[in-house]
Amino acid sequence: MAKPLISTELAQSATAAPVIAVTLDSPVERQSALHQHARGQLLGARRGLLSVEAADHHWVVPATHAVWIPPDCLHGLRSHGPFHGWSVYVAAPACIGLPGQPCIIATSGLLREAVDRAATWGDGARDPRQERVAQLILDEIAVLPSEPFGLPLPRDQRLRRITQALVDDLADNRSLEQWAQWGGVSARTLARHFVSETGFTFSQWRQRARLLRALELLAVGEAVTTIALELGYENVSAFIAMFRRTFGVTPGRYSGGAC
Numbered sequence: 001m002a003k004p005l006i007s008t009e010l011a012q013s014a015t016a017a018p019v020i021a022v023t024l025d026s027p028v029e030r031q032s033a034l035h036q037h038a039r040g041q042l043l044g045a046r047r048g049l050l051s052v053e054a055a056d057h058h059w060v061v062p063a064t065h066a067v068w069i070p071p072d073c074l075h076g077l078r079s080h081g082p083f084h085g086w087s088v089y090v091a092a093p094a095c096i097g098l099p100g101q102p103c104i105i106a107t108s109g110l111l112r113e114a115v116d117r118a119a120t121w122g123d124g125a126r127d128p129r130q131e132r133v134a135q136l137i138l139d140e141i142a143v144l145p146s147e148p149f150g151l152p153l154p155r156d157q158r159l160r161r162i163t164q165a166l167v168d169d170l171a172d173n174r175s176l177e178q179w180a181q182w183g184g185v186s187a188r189t190l191a192r193h194f195v196s197e198t199g200f201t202f203s204q205w206r207q208r209a210r211l212l213r214a215l216e217l218l219a220v221g222e223a224v225t226t227i228a229l230e231l232g233y234e235n236v237s238a239f240i241a242m243f244r245r246t247f248g249v250t251p252g253r254y255s256g257g258a259c
Contacts, residue, residue: 002030005087010123011037017126018094019134021118023086030083034076040090040098041069042141043077044107047220049167049213050085051078051153054102059150060167062212064219066107067150068099068141075102080167086115088137098138103146111140151208154197158185163205170210171232176202211246214239215254224251 004011005022020039023046024030034053043052044066052059052067054075061067069075071092079085090098114137121130154160162183166172179202180187194202210231217227228239243251 002032006089011039011089014038014091014093016123018091019118019137020089020123021115023119024083026083029081030079032077034074036072036074038071038092040071040095042066042088044086046084047216048084049080057102058153059104060153060209060212061104061150062216064106064215065104068103068105070100071095073102088115094138098141099146104150105144105146108140108144151212152198154193156193156197158183159193166206167209170213171230173232207242218251218254
């Protein structure tokens with residue numbers, strides 16, 4: 001299990017600062033086993049995809065979004081590749097008015113800037129200016145709408161192993177039958193369980209994972225051609241067509257640039 005981002009004492013404390021923010025850049029993958037604490041937590045990545053478990057929810061989440069986890073909710077995460085992430089811990093009394101269930105929210109530029117500022121404070125007493133920034137973070141968590149944006153993960157451990165490998169290398173174009181053989185499961189079972197446990201067929205799930213990654217890469221200004229190749233599309237036109245079918249616009253129009 002990875003070292004906690006804050007101490008166990010702080011994660012459980014109701015008397016320390018109501019809002020504690022931290023950031024971490026690690027050159028290695030981060031895995032956090034299922035655990036819980038008295039503080040609510042908003043967690044996200046600066047770049048890359050995260051696999052997150054929270055209560056009965058299992059998601060793959062892009063860096064454009066974050067996951068809210070209420071107090072005392074069992075949760076864990078895994079980064080796909082190096083971890084570049086951030087987290088906000090909220091004392092239980094300050095969680096009144098915040099979502100009561102785990103959910104995904106689209107992060108705003110205002111929220112990200114406020115978190116970066118708060119992460120420089122440590123856990124000491126707050127001055128009035130810092131208290132206003134902390135309240136801004138709480139306000140953003142409260143008003144930013146929750147979205148059905150994450151990608152559900154299957155509970156079956158054989159399928160989970162396959163989905164983790166898929167997200168680790170989204171350019172891998174092996175067929176369902178090839179993945180089934182790799183995972184030690186029949187193709188029929190793999191196809192059936194993907195639908196029953198995620199609501200997506202195998203190909204739909206892989207396409208959605210690729211599109212979530214594409215949104216993140218577009219957000220940081222990556223060229224459409226580069227994104228298409230990185231995600232395993234045979235040509236740029238195929239990627240643009242898939243993106244348009246899903247989001248109603250081309251990648252270039254979505255990001256405000258040119259294709």
